[in-house]
Amino acid sequence: MPTNIAYRSNKKTKCTLPSSFWKFLVHNVKELEVLLMCNRSYCAEIAHNVSSKNHKATVERAAKKMNRQLMCMSYLG
Template identity: 50%
Template sequence: MVSAKKHVPIVKKRTKRFARHQSDRFMRVDPSWRKPKGIDSRVRRRFRGTQAMPSIGYGTNKKTRYMMPSGHKAFLVNNTKDVELLLMHNRTYAAEYDHPLVPRKEGKQQELANMDPRIAHGVSSRKRVDIIARAKQLGVKVTNSKAKVTTEV
């Protein structure tokens, strides 16, 4: 297996999710973030002692954004041809079978240099064996190579 390219240390400025204002007080208020819009809202006006609002300053370094701790980026693989795409990018990406950790945006093409190969969730165990074998030949890392392939003891 090929190790990842050298990169600056991965630093997450914030790992806690931003909670919606007053979601801790009421069960009916879902914790998923919504921007406060009220004219008197203390959170919107950024008073001291209130919860933080998401802003551009919390963003992660562009060079390490979406990187896994191994230094690779995720790439969703559906068949062996997808693995062959990673032949020249095996130090940047790693293949994976499961659902992607990073939400993909419809309509936008993502560059190969930003992903880690993963095998898609719906790929059968027979195809997974073929994908793993081809990835081994090409020296491509598959992050969840044991998923749906090994049996429970």
């Protein structure tokens, strides 16, 4: 018998963020363009191994086109 059955989360909302968005890992600007079609349910997260040049270009592109916050997990702003 499972002992922690009360701690399970709902399967439909298991991988969502508290803001009810799904994370999408982005490595370059081309992958960010995919989110333009479905930006109501997904938010972008920049991968940690992206170069500073690509990171800056991705942030600038997201600021222009997307109405969504860009979740940056690196120290660059």
